[in-house]
Amino acid sequence: MLVPPKKNQYALRAIFELAKHMDQGPVKISEIAAAQSIPLRFLEVILNQLKASGIVDSKRGFYGGYFLVKPPGQVSVGDVLRFLNRELPVTDCIACVSKTSCPFDGRCAFSSMWIRVKQAAFNIYDETSFQDLIDREQDAGWPGEQ
Amino acid sequence: MLVPPKKNQYALRAIFELAKHMDQGPVKISEIAAAQSIPLRFLEVILNQLKASGIVDSKRGFYGGYFLVKPPGQVSVGDVLRFLNRELPVTDCIACVSKTSCPFDGRCAFSSMWIRVKQAAFNIYDETSFQDLIDREQDAGWPGEQ
DNA sequence: TTCTTTCCTGACTTTAATAGTCGGGAATAT
DNA sequence: ATATTCCCGACTATTAAAGTCAGGAAAGAA
Numbered sequence: 001m002l003v004p005p006k007k008n009q010y011a012l013r014a015i016f017e018l019a020k021h022m023d024q025g026p027v028k029i030s031e032i033a034a035a036q037s038i039p040l041r042f043l044e045v046i047l048n049q050l051k052a053s054g055i056v057d058s059k060r061g062f063y064g065g066y067f068l069v070k071p072p073g074q075v076s077v078g079d080v081l082r083f084l085n086r087e088l089p090v091t092d093c094i095a096c097v098s099k100t101s102c103p104f105d106g107r108c109a110f111s112s113m114w115i116r117v118k119q120a121a122f123n124i125y126d127e128t129s130f131q132d133l134i135d136r137e138q139d140a141g142w143p144g145e146q
Numbered sequence: 147m148l149v150p151p152k153k154n155q156y157a158l159r160a161i162f163e164l165a166k167h168m169d170q171g172p173v174k175i176s177e178i179a180a181a182q183s184i185p186l187r188f189l190e191v192i193l194n195q196l197k198a199s200g201i202v203d204s205k206r207g208f209y210g211g212y213f214l215v216k217p218p219g220q221v222s223v224g225d226v227l228r229f230l231n232r233e234l235p236v237t238d239c240i241a242c243v244s245k246t247s248c249p250f251d252g253r254c255a256f257s258s259m260w261i262r263v264k265q266a267a268f269n270i271y272d273e274t275s276f277q278d279l280i281d282r283e284q285d286a287g288w289p290g291e292q
Numbered sequence: 293t294t295c296t297t298t299c300c301t302g303a304c305t306t307t308a309a310t311a312g313t314c315g316g317g318a319a320t321a322t
Numbered sequence: 323a324t325a326t327t328c329c330c331g332a333c334t335a336t337t338a339a340a341g342t343c344a345g346g347a348a349a350g351a352a
Contacts, residue, residue: 152310211328297350310336317331
């Protein structure tokens with residue numbers, strides 16, 4: 001509970017890695033995987049999906065790899081998480097924040113609380129850009145592996 | 147993501163039901179299950195576990211059932227969620243909020259963000275008592291099924 | 293052209309967590 | 323006694339997450 005799925009964490013770390021190499025040409029999946037300890041084949045799938053978000057793009061071939069479309073300051077953690085967790089089916093019960101229909105027809109006592117929690121989380125996600133994360137890592141004062 | 151597990155929701159709804167019947171004697175599992183649309187045998191397991199938290203207690207036999215130990219105003223959603231999701235193993239990586247050890251030795255750029263989100267969520271959970279939930283249901287102005 | 297390198301694609305397998313069930317035993321009151 | 327209820331441990335089922343794989347397509351280098 002409240003533990004972001006690995007896939008989400010991998011996606012964020014991959015983009016973080018791209019952000020650190022902004023304007024240095026495409027970064028290979030294999031490099032990202034190595035730098036961030038992410039299973040290679042899994043990362044292939046994840047990055048490929050992320051292209052649809054418009055956050056990253058890729059180039060094939062010898063000098064190929066992935067790269068950020070916008071500068072790190074203009075991409076937030078919220079953008080990524082929202083894209084990865086966008087709910088495709090409209091059949092979800094918003095009130096219960098559950099995946100099946102709500103037995104209380106959307107009038108359960110808990111709904112407003114779940115919604116507030118979700119909003120509180122995304123407030124933080126939205127105000128955290130990848131540039132912030134880079135800065136934060138610097139401030140922590142430990143030798144980046146770059 | 148950010149969707150509380152069914153077990154958590156069932157636990158909260160069960161306690162909510164107990165709160166509504168405070169000082170009316172024990173409430174049978176079967177009654178709670180019916181009122182809150184929770185699978186009976188599953189609810190047995192959940193309520194039995196919750197006894198260890200000190201939030202609820204039970205009585206067996208003909209007039210048996212479950213009941214709240216403290217008044218609804220003194221029990222928060224946070225109390226319940228914290229108990230159900232207390233992490234038993236100490237081997238968790240706090241920085242990454244993941245269940246396996248952190249590949250960055252606790253110095254990853256995301257850790258402070260995950261922690262802030264968790265705190266924001268529990269701030270809301272902690273300040274929501276079951277009395278609040280009852281009041282909230284009244285305010286919404288729909289006929290309670292009681 | 294051909295070769296190498298890289299991303300691309302869809303289907304597949306594995307793993308782990310959640311969700312839910314079951315049979316019988318132990319209190320408690322009538 | 324006996325009906326009713328919670329209790330307990332083990333069990334199964336379902337689902338989502340995590341990860342893998344084989345081969346194909348683009349891009350550039352030789």
